[in-house]
Amino acid sequence: MTAVTGYWNRLSLASRALLVLVPALLVLGGVATVALALLLPPLLDFLGANLGLVRFIIAATVIIVVTIPTAFVIIYMELKVIARMNLRVGPDRVGPFGAAQSVVHGLKVLSKEDYTPAGVDVSVFTLAPVAVFLTTIMSFLVIPFAPGLVAQDLNIALLYFFAIGGLNVVGLMMAGWASYNKYSLIGALRAAAQAISYEIPLTLSVVGVIILAGTMSTTAIVAQQSGSFLDWNVWKQPLALLVFFIAATAEANRTPLDMTEADQELVAGFATEYSGMRFGFFFFAEYVNVFVVSAIMVVLFFGGWTAPFDWPFPVQLALDPASLGIGLLFLIALAPVLGTVILALPFWLGSSRISTLQALLIGFVLFNVVAVAALLGWAFVSFDWVVGLFWMLAKSYVFVFVFVQMRATFPRVRIDQLMGFAWKWLLPAALLNIFVTAIAVSLVGKG
Amino acid sequence: MPIPDTVPILGISWADALFLALAAVLLGSALLVVTLRDIIRSGLAMVSAFGALAGIYVLLGAPLVAAAQVLVYIGAIAVLILFAVMLTQEKAAPVRLVFQTQAIPAAIAAIVLALIIALSVVATDWGAVGRRIATATDALARLLFGQYVLPFEVVGVLLLAAVIGGVYIAKREDRDA
Numbered sequence: 001m002t003a004v005t006g007y008w009n010r011l012s013l014a015s016r017a018l019l020v021l022v023p024a025l026l027v028l029g030g031v032a033t034v035a036l037a038l039l040l041p042p043l044l045d046f047l048g049a050n051l052g053l054v055r056f057i058i059a060a061t062v063i064i065v066v067t068i069p070t071a072f073v074i075i076y077m078e079l080k081v082i083a084r085m086n087l088r089v090g091p092d093r094v095g096p097f098g099a100a101q102s103v104v105h106g107l108k109v110l111s112k113e114d115y116t117p118a119g120v121d122v123s124v125f126t127l128a129p130v131a132v133f134l135t136t137i138m139s140f141l142v143i144p145f146a147p148g149l150v151a152q153d154l155n156i157a158l159l160y161f162f163a164i165g166g167l168n169v170v171g172l173m174m175a176g177w178a179s180y181n182k183y184s185l186i187g188a189l190r191a192a193a194q195a196i197s198y199e200i201p202l203t204l205s206v207v208g209v210i211i212l213a214g215t216m217s218t219t220a221i222v223a224q225q226s227g228s229f230l231d232w233n234v235w236k237q238p239l240a241l242l243v244f245f246i247a248a249t250a251e252a253n254r255t256p257l258d259m260t261e262a263d264q265e266l267v268a269g270f271a272t273e274y275s276g277m278r279f280g281f282f283f284f285a286e287y288v289n290v291f292v293v294s295a296i297m298v299v300l301f302f303g304g305w306t307a308p309f310d311w312p313f314p315v316q317l318a319l320d321p322a323s324l325g326i327g328l329l330f331l332i333a334l335a336p337v338l339g340t341v342i343l344a345l346p347f348w349l350g351s352s353r354i355s356t357l358q359a360l361l362i363g364f365v366l367f368n369v370v371a372v373a374a375l376l377g378w379a380f381v382s383f384d385w386v387v388g389l390f391w392m393l394a395k396s397y398v399f400v401f402v403f404v405q406m407r408a409t410f411p412r413v414r415i416d417q418l419m420g421f422a423w424k425w426l427l428p429a430a431l432l433n434i435f436v437t438a439i440a441v442s443l444v445g446k447g
Numbered sequence: 448m449p450i451p452d453t454v455p456i457l458g459i460s461w462a463d464a465l466f467l468a469l470a471a472v473l474l475g476s477a478l479l480v481v482t483l484r485d486i487i488r489s490g491l492a493m494v495s496a497f498g499a500l501a502g503i504y505v506l507l508g509a510p511l512v513a514a515a516q517v518l519v520y521i522g523a524i525a526v527l528i529l530f531a532v533m534l535t536q537e538k539a540a541p542v543r544l545v546f547q548t549q550a551i552p553a554a555i556a557a558i559v560l561a562l563i564i565a566l567s568v569v570a571t572d573w574g575a576v577g578r579r580i581a582t583a584t585d586a587l588a589r590l591l592f593g594q595y596v597l598p599f600e601v602v603g604v605l606l607l608a609a610v611i612g613g614v615y616i617a618k619r620e621d622r623d624a
Contacts, residue, residue: 121485121487121488124487124488124491154510155510156510156511156514159511159514159515159518160510160514162518162522163514163515163517163518163521163522164517166517166518166521166522166523166526167517167521167522169522169526170491170494170521170525170526170529173526173529173530173533174491176533177487177529177533185533188533189530189533189534192526192527192529192530192533193530195522195526196523196526196527196530199522199523203518
């Protein structure tokens with residue numbers, strides 16, 4: 001016994017960890033392998049037999065997970081773009097060019113005290129952010145990102161989208177009323193008035209697109225716009241796009257139409273009494289909403305996942321990775337090592353001040369960049385859905401950028417101007433668009 | 448191994464189980480609408496009842512009706528009701544609200560309505576009506592704007608008249624004041 005303890009005491013910390021971890025890993029690995037071999041076939045059978053259900057659950061999970069980076073990217077974009085427009089530098093401390101700033105923001109919100117003020121209706125107060133966030137996520141379900149890459153291909157997708165989008169305001173009203181604060185209540189009342197007024201032109205503006213497409217399915221609408229950018233609906237429905245864009249700004253509560261939380265009059269509107277993660281959900285939902293609105297605008301008017309023009313130099317991969325056989329294994333095993341060394345060599349030879357280890361590190365990082373670029377290029381050439389996803393996201397973020405830019409450009413309007421504009425200008429314009437589209441379709445066909 | 452056709456242990460089909468769950472939510476929140484003391488909470492319970500009803504429409508194979516239900520009833524009507532209540536309601540309102548003093552007339556109305564519904568359910572020949580009606584959007588539109596265009600237009604004129612009447616009443620009060 002003493003021999004064992006003596007030996008143990010002489011070991012360094014790292015070797016002690018190794019001595020414990022290696023046997024544990026071996027045992028666990030063995031158990032895991034056996035369990036996998038026993039359980040995998042029935043599990044695969046089970047998943048295969050319920051493919052529809054499994055697909056839906058995975059899609060819903062992916063959507064919830066994807067909202068996190070989406071919101072982070074848009075928050076960072078907003079910080080940086082508005083800073084640039086104000087001749088500031090913006091966040092530049094965390095990560096390269098401050099790119100991790102929104103992650104830090106997220107952690108900050110998580111670690112803040114989640115305070116419930118006196119006099120609030122606690123259950124409604126707590127459920128409000130849930131309602132807002134849930135509706136935002138649910139409207140994600142029908143956005144087609146690429147051929148086949150849509151969570152649920154409903155044939156009433158557009159109607160579903162607007163129905164769920166209209167639910168958002170219920171959450172805002174719950175928040176404003178439950179807060180027991182006059183600013184919150186006014187914010188909630190404004191949210192309701194604004195949502196009801198702008199939902200009508202928003203929904204009516206899309207009718208022209210539906211008449212042209214003959215369907216409410218988002219995937220079918222995108223498929224009908226395939227070809228070059230001349231086939232996009234924006235050329236046939238410019239007025240609808242204008243009405244939709246303005247109404248969507250109001251629906252997403254974005255400046256200049258964010259009367260629900262106009263800071264100069266209402267402190268923070270419906271969100272005044274919220275703190276911690278309950279506020280975080282509102283914040284999160286707002287930015288996800290910006291993306292959702294941009295994405296649906298791209299789907300309706302800018303051809304969704306379709307490329308704006310055919311790539312003039314079609315690339316054909318001469319090498320099919322599967323045909324390499326055992327060679328592929330060698331490639332996977334040797335390429336990282338060789339690549340690292342080859343990319344490290346110029347640095348090692350070029351400067352005597354860079355040590356071997358540093359050179360290898362630089363080579364490793366460079367190899368990773370090259371490998372990721374090569375893999376992405378290969379995926380872009382080989383898979384339709386990667387191309388579709390690329391174009392869809394690229395177009396969507398153009399409109400996200402427009403929304404962000406608008407926030408820094410336009411002053412906030414007044415609430416009566418906002419309501420008057422919806423009823424006196426947007427609604428007639430949307431109706432006019434429907435009539436003109438219907439007459440044009442019945443005269444010259446859908447062409 | 449697919450999921451069994453019936454719910455384990457209970458032995459009813461999944462559609463039935465879903466229907467039961469939705470119906471329980473619907474009836475429960477409908478009860479809350481009339482029993483809760485807080486009028487805004489009643490309104491929120493009504494939203495949840497409308498949502499459960501939309502779920503039942505989906506279950507019956509009419510997603511278009513379900514979407515319209517959510518769009519119109521929750522997105523517009525319930526929000527308008529909540530809006531009106533919030534605009535006029537004091538937070539420190541009397542606990543005993545006016546509408547709860549009408550429990551007896553409400554009960555009579557509910558019983559009469561239940562009788563009418565029961566009569567129509569019994570009197571209908573479900574074998575003839577029960578065959579699946581095409582509920583695709585275009586089929587529904589053809590029916591609405593073809594066979595039933597006259598009732599549709601009459602309803603439209605009725606709603607327009609109601610809007611004009613509402614505006615007239617609002618403006619008249621404005622002038623008197």
